[in-house]
């Protein structure tokens with residue numbers, strides 16, 4: 049059974065009984081869910097376990113710093129109709145559900161997701177689809193939330209049949225943590241339901257630590273890729289979880305071994321109560337430098353920052369080139385030695 053209550057955390061040995069009152073205060077603000085698969089991954093003997101750190105609530109979440117904000121990446125600034133966020137001309141987010149299989153303690157949408165913040169009503173979904181239909185620039189529809197793969201194969205299939213006739217939509221991208229949180233949910237019928245006639249489906253998997261890619265998770269991803277659905281990864285750079293070169297390297301190698309192309313390494317957003325997870329951008333750049341040259345080009349993600357306020361995602365380095373006034377350049381090699389071009 050999925051753990052949702054502080055008392056269940058204590059019963060499962062994931063929190064000491066004396067923390068019960070503090071954890072109840074955290075639970076009042078932010079949703080908790082830990083699936084049996086995730087609970088089984090946690091090493092209870094390790095006080096710094098990187099899986100526990102991602103999913104077990106912490107009193108530190110009640111400390112909000114002045115720079116943190118309820119809407120860290122500015123979804124609201126680009127919300128159009130219910131369920132649609134349209135920030136870039138060629139693609140929209142379609143937020144179908146506001147629930148997830150697990151709740152990450154660092155979630156950038158933590159103020160808007162959780163049980164009780166349910167899915168789009170049928171009328172709202174009709175409105176969202178009408179918006180997509182009416183905007184021929186929309187080439188890609190990105191299903192996010194929440195986690196769209198908490199929906200049944202039947203509901204996902206219905207949605208795909210609604211998107212299929214929209215000629216200008218060519219790509220459907222699904223952002224999910226379900227293959228990690230509940231690999232058995234990724235059945236062949238669910239995978240079939242992700243395809244829409246005439247469209248190309250991509251699945252973007254959110255995982256942050258190599259231990260998340262268990263044999264069962266790898267098998268779930270293989271079911272997706274074997275069905276002809278390419279996968280990409282997204283990870284969040286998290287202090288105490290993956291902010292060291294060895295862990296990041298293992299994570300990126302694990303993705304590539306699973307036929308998942310590393311896509312983004314996100315700098316942690318300014319979500320409320322998450323300062324204990326954030327690294328500096330300089331730390332992130334140093335980690336990216338460590339990956340470059342040591343690890344296959346296939347295993348290199350792009351390190352991105354979602355600029356607070358809704359200004360979009362941009363790569364934040366590191367940069368290897370300094371342009372010179374005469375159109376030449378000085379380029380740094382993988383050992384940090386400056387070379388003239």
Ligand SMILES: *Cc1c(COP(=O)(O)O)cnc(C)c1O
Nearest residue numbers: 133134135136139140141190361
């Ligand atoms: C992240 C995001 C996207 C997708 O961006 P890509 O760079 O294409 O992965 C699209 N719309 C919004 C509003 C986003 O936040």
Ligand code: SF4
Nearest residue numbers: 148151152155194225
């Ligand atoms: S799965 Fe995604 S949306 Fe859900 S809690 Fe984790 S980061 Fe947030």
